[in-house]
Amino acid sequence: MSFYELEEFAESVIPAVSVTVTMTWPFPSSSSSSNLLIPKPSSKETDRTVNDGGPAAAVFTVVDFLMNNKVKKTWLLLFVQIAAFTPQDNYLINCGSSKSSVVVDNRRFVGDSSKNSSAYLKQGKSIALENPNPSPTSSVLHASARVFTSASSYAFDIKSMGTHFVRLHFSPFSCGNYDLGNGNFSVLANGVSLLSNFGADFSVSKEFLFMVDRxxxxxxxxxxxxxxxxxxxxxxxxxxPKDFFVDDGGIALISPDGIQEFKQKISSQILETVHRVNVGGPRLTPFNDTLWRSWVPDEEFLVLKSAAKIAVTTNHQITTRWGY
Known part of the structure; x- marks a missing residue:
């Protein structure tokens, strides 16, 4: 079944869908990883919702399984995401900030130096820093940081066990004796490695998805x-969202031997987002995505743009136009 046949199948099930692609990988606890997706500032002209024109979006997800830092397996997933979603667990922390809260993309981040959220810091030595020269175009979340000089942790009570998103935002700046671009550290989540020997020379967000069973x-x-x-x-x-990953059917294992059914549960893997691509569509921002994600257009990934065509849905009919 070709990509456009898959799109037509999704259109027959869900009206007015927008086709998107996410690339993620699961990796062993000893691996290190570097960011491959740096969201760029968006304009009002390109801000649109993922589920534009309909109540749901069909999402194609490509997942690479890393073993010894080499891609061994590739999975192709097709799942449906409902437009409206309110997470049962929802913690948004503005690290190092003494402000009670700031609003970003209609979401309220609380400062971890404030009385209401300081309880999330559990142990270790840390310092709250404010950026003395914040850029007027940068996110308000980049105006402060929490620096750890020894092993330190945040702890969050979990109401609903299951798959969770964890996003870590890094934006280095210099303040006093600290140049955050010189930091080097590792990050664990319930004892499992997310980042190893990591450092950030520029603003970057790292996103992980994994099962929380406690x-x-x-x-x-x-x-x-x-x-x-x-x-x-x-x-x-x-x-x-519940059943965010389709464990029973709908998963294909793509290997040199061809396409096969993948029988293991992808929800049991630890996944890191590598690329999130809106195929044939514009750049999307967290403000207009029901899971507050950033999507990039696919033009930069096309080897031969003149050989590509965009499929457009109109009244449940798919039309195509060549080139960009």
Whole structure:
């Protein structure tokens, strides 16, 4: 079945869908990873909703399984995402900020130096820093950071066990004796490695999806040596929609031997988002996505743009136009 046949199938099930692609990978606890998706500032002309024109969106997801830092398997998933969603667990932390809260994309982030959210910090030595020269175009979440000089953690009570999103935001700046671009550290979630020997030279967000099977989620930051430190600007922890991953059917394993059914449960894997691509569509921002995600257009990934065509849905009919 071709890509456009898959799109036509989705259109026959769900009216007025927007086709999107997410690329993620699960990885062993010893792996390290670098960011491959840096959201760019968006304009009002390109801000649109993922589920534009309908109550749901058909999403194609490509997942790579990493083993010894080499891609061994690729999965192709097709699942349906309902437009409206309110997570049962929803923690939004503006790290290092003394402000009670700030609103970003219609979401309220609370400062971890304020009385209401300081309880999330559980152990270790940390310092709250404010960016002395914040850029007027940067996110308000980049105006402060929490610096850890020893192993330190945040802990969040979990109301609904299951798949959760964890997003970690990093934006280095210099303040006093600290140049955050020199930090080097690792991050664990309930004892499982998310980042290893990580450092951020520029603003970046790291997104992970994994199963939380206990009533507390601890995110531990620890410097890789006594001479360095860890830091984070903002943290998001929220539960994913029920059955966000299709474990029973709908998953294909793509290998040199062809396409096969993948029988393991993808929800049991630890996934990191690598690329999130809106195929044939514009850049999308967290403001207009029901799970507050950033999507990039597919033009930069096309090897030969003149050989590509865009499929457009109109009154449940799919038409195509060539080129960009």
């Amino acid at each position: 009533l507390e989620l601890e995110i531990l930051f620890f410097p890789t040596s006594d001479s360095t430190f860890a830091f984070v600007n903002a943290i998001e922890v929220f539960s994913a």
